[in-house]
Amino acid sequence: MIAKSSKRFLREVEKIKSAELIDEILFVLEEIEQAKNTNEITGLKLFTTHIGYGRIRVNDYRIGIQVSAGAITLKTVLHRSVVYKYFP
Secondary structure, three states, X not given: OEEEEOHHHXXXXXXXXXXXXXXXXXXXXXXXXXXXXXXXXXXXXXXXXXXXXXXXXXXXXXXXXXXXXXXXXXXXXXXXXXXXXXXX
């Protein structure tokens, strides 16, 4: 699948200070690029109330995504305690 990044996602990644978390986010990006469909991505859960949106779990953080035909747009990465206040 094709992974796209929003400006908001890139700004939030720049704010992260944990090198371990950044490595795990890079691993998720590689996994998205290699996946043929959404079922092959570890930790991905699609929302039932918001069609086309979902999240990928990375430690205590969540990557908010938007799924479209053959592409995943990375929208946000926030701590699990606040991500659902701002996404979707």
